[in-house]
Amino acid sequence: MRLQGIFALAALCGLLFGCASTMNKVAAEAPINWSAEKGKKVLLIDPDVELSELTAGGVTEPRADWTATGKGFIKSDIGSTLTGKGIDTVPVDAVTDPHEVQLVKLHGAVGIAILQNAMINLPTKGKTLDWTLGPGVTALRDHYNGDYALFVYVRDSYSTAGRAAIILLGAIAGIGIQGGTQVGFASLVDLRTGKIVWFNRLISSTGSLKEDKPAAATVQNLLAGLPL
Amino acid sequence: MRRILAGTLVSLLAATGARADDSYAMPPPGYTPDMKSDEAGMWMQVDKLEADIKASPARIRDEKLNAYVQGLVCKLAGEYCRSIRLYVMEVPAFNAETLPNGAMVVWSGLLLRSENEAQLAFVLGHEITHYLHRHSLERMRRVVNTSGFVAVFSIITAGAGVGLIGLAANAAAVGALYAHTRDQERDADAGGFAAATAYGYDPGQAPAIWRYVAAETNANPHHEHAVFFATHPEPEERLAAMQKEAAAETAKRGEWATNVDAFHDAVEPFLGRWVADELARGEPLEGVVLFERLSANQPARGLFRYALGESLRKRNAKGDAPLAAAAYHAALDCADAPPQAWRGLGLLAMKDGDKAEAKEDFTQYRAKAPDADDKAMIDFYLTQL
Numbered sequence: 001m002r003l004q005g006i007f008a009l010a011a012l013c014g015l016l017f018g019c020a021s022t023m024n025k026v027a028a029e030a031p032i033n034w035s036a037e038k039g040k041k042v043l044l045i046d047p048d049v050e051l052s053e054l055t056a057g058g059v060t061e062p063r064a065d066w067t068a069t070g071k072g073f074i075k076s077d078i079g080s081t082l083t084g085k086g087i088d089t090v091p092v093d094a095v096t097d098p099h100e101v102q103l104v105k106l107h108g109a110v111g112i113a114i115l116q117n118a119m120i121n122l123p124t125k126g127k128t129l130d131w132t133l134g135p136g137v138t139a140l141r142d143h144y145n146g147d148y149a150l151f152v153y154v155r156d157s158y159s160t161a162g163r164a165a166i167i168l169l170g171a172i173a174g175i176g177i178q179g180g181t182q183v184g185f186a187s188l189v190d191l192r193t194g195k196i197v198w199f200n201r202l203i204s205s206t207g208s209l210k211e212d213k214p215a216a217a218t219v220q221n222l223l224a225g226l227p228l
Numbered sequence: 229m230r231r232i233l234a235g236t237l238v239s240l241l242a243a244t245g246a247r248a249d250d251s252y253a254m255p256p257p258g259y260t261p262d263m264k265s266d267e268a269g270m271w272m273q274v275d276k277l278e279a280d281i282k283a284s285p286a287r288i289r290d291e292k293l294n295a296y297v298q299g300l301v302c303k304l305a306g307e308y309c310r311s312i313r314l315y316v317m318e319v320p321a322f323n324a325e326t327l328p329n330g331a332m333v334v335w336s337g338l339l340l341r342s343e344n345e346a347q348l349a350f351v352l353g354h355e356i357t358h359y360l361h362r363h364s365l366e367r368m369r370r371v372v373n374t375s376g377f378v379a380v381f382s383i384i385t386a387g388a389g390v391g392l393i394g395l396a397a398n399a400a401a402v403g404a405l406y407a408h409t410r411d412q413e414r415d416a417d418a419g420g421f422a423a424a425t426a427y428g429y430d431p432g433q434a435p436a437i438w439r440y441v442a443a444e445t446n447a448n449p450h451h452e453h454a455v456f457f458a459t460h461p462e463p464e465e466r467l468a469a470m471q472k473e474a475a476a477e478t479a480k481r482g483e484w485a486t487n488v489d490a491f492h493d494a495v496e497p498f499l500g501r502w503v504a505d506e507l508a509r510g511e512p513l514e515g516v517v518l519f520e521r522l523s524a525n526q527p528a529r530g531l532f533r534y535a536l537g538e539s540l541r542k543r544n545a546k547g548d549a550p551l552a553a554a555a556y557h558a559a560l561d562c563a564d565a566p567p568q569a570w571r572g573l574g575l576l577a578m579k580d581g582d583k584a585e586a587k588e589d590f591t592q593y594r595a596k597a598p599d600a601d602d603k604a605m606i607d608f609y610l611t612q613l
Contacts, residue, residue, distance in 0.1 A: 056375075064266075096283065
């Protein structure tokens with residue numbers, strides 16, 4: 001119930017006042033430990049990023065050019081953040097092995113489930129982070145040679161001039177209409193067990209992934225609380 | 229206040245309607261959209277979809293079948309042959325689709341339902357035309373522009389206290405979207421027809437396959453017509469137009485091809501699996517129509533007669549049980565006599581209360597298919613008889 005309230009507040013804050021909200025959780029019994037043979041390496045699975053225009057009618061129209069730019073910033077900013085912690089990033093840009101493709105898809109499904117769970121706590125789950133992709137993930141560990149994998153998902157929309165006018169018009173008529181928003185999550189998976197050891201959810205009505213500095217700020221928000 | 233609203237409305241409509249473009253014909257092969265364009269955004273999304281399709285376990289990778297369908301695609305797409313990447317998927321139900329980026333998806337359900345190469349060619353030609361005329365792009369722009377108008381109109385009318393007019397505008401806009409789509413379907417019909425008849429494919433096969441699909445769909449009152457026919461012109465109107473055109477075209481020359489033998493050679497190794505998929509789909513009302521047709525075309529094939537029996541048994545309408553039994557018996561008289569026909573007979577007899585008959589049928593099934601997946605269930609039935 002309390003989390004639900006926090007989420008509603010975050011959404012309200014995002015919609016009305018323009019701010020960023022993050023909420024991260026660390027699994028209870030999953031201390032970070034690096035195995036000697038792999039060293040401090042984190043796989044960065046090709047981030048699932050999409051930047052789009054929010055048109056007047058509320059249709060999000062994906063933009064390939066903005067997406068390419070935004071994804072580039074996210075990858076390089078994550079890389080430099082991890083380097084700062086003395087960790088090597090192993091970019092996994094195109095997964096083609098059928099088993100690995102299924103693992104990435106599985107993470108997508110689990111990630112969305114955790115996002116929803118952040119809003120409404122499942123009675124049997126409690127408030128702890130208790131999710132796993134299962135031991136099948138060791139295939140990724142063996143193939144790319146790292147103990148952890150970082151998954152990132154971001155959807156970022158920007159109001160067009162038409163949408164901005166609609167928002168203004170709505171405000172005059174007393175109707176609140178949503179503008180562009182940033183929604184995303186990052187999660188860290190232990191590739192020995194499949195356990196999701198850290199998860200962070202980001203919602204923001206400000207920020208931009210189209211430019212260098214605001215993109216770096218978004219990545220800092222996305223990685224807030226990362227236990228590495 | 230009203231003047232402010234009206235002024236804003238005009239500028240908004242100008243903003244949302246600014247991107248009308250008359251020419252949607254696909255530029256020459258090798259084309260990629262400008263990265264800044266809405267089309268590039270669309271391609272970016274379907275590229276992801278294509279990556280999923282490419283790695284899907286449902287993909288049929290058999291080289292011979294792929295080469296066969298690819299050959300047809302190449303004929304129909306002409307110089308765009310290399311722009312189209314084919315994916316044959318093991319999915320029951322009638323469907324084929326060309327994504328805006330050139331990825332073409334063909335479901336096994338379409339191959340099971342086509343009677344010959346000509347029918348398949350007309351359907352593939354239809355889908356290739358959607359691609360070559362960039363219908364998805366046109367439709368996406370239409371959605372963006374129309375929804376912009378609806379959003380503006382709803383707010384204005386809500387603000388002015390005339391919500392009902394807003395609703396009417398909404399309905400009209402949705403109607404406009406569908407009407408537009410129907411135009412595209414007519415265009416795709418015409419394009420597919422021209423491409424396939426140019427290669428000598430029997431024009432009469434075009435209305436034949438579409439008419440069949442309409443009949444199968446209509447057999448199921450619960451079928452989600454939205455899946456296929458919501459975006460297609462009124463089937464009757466469209467079929468009548470096609471029939472007329474086919475008759476006129478047929479008269480133009482003496483010989484037309486269906487290439488039925490080449491088609492059967494290509495699909496033969498997969499029929500067992502595809503029939504099992506179709507039965508697992510659990511749509512017996514459609515299954516009866518499908519397998520009646522396949523049984524009539526190939527009376528000596530027990531597989532289709534068995535599947536007809538299964539569909540009839542599961543449809544379970546008045547008088548279906550004896551028809552199902554007859555179909556199972558006919559299946560067992562064929563050279564390929566599928567052992568599952570014995571199971572079907574057993575289930576019918578058990579339901580009918582004829583324990584001795586059921587016991588005999590199940591025993592036959594167990595003997596003919598000793599390693600069947602459902603042997604434990606059948607053994608359990610045998611203990612109850």
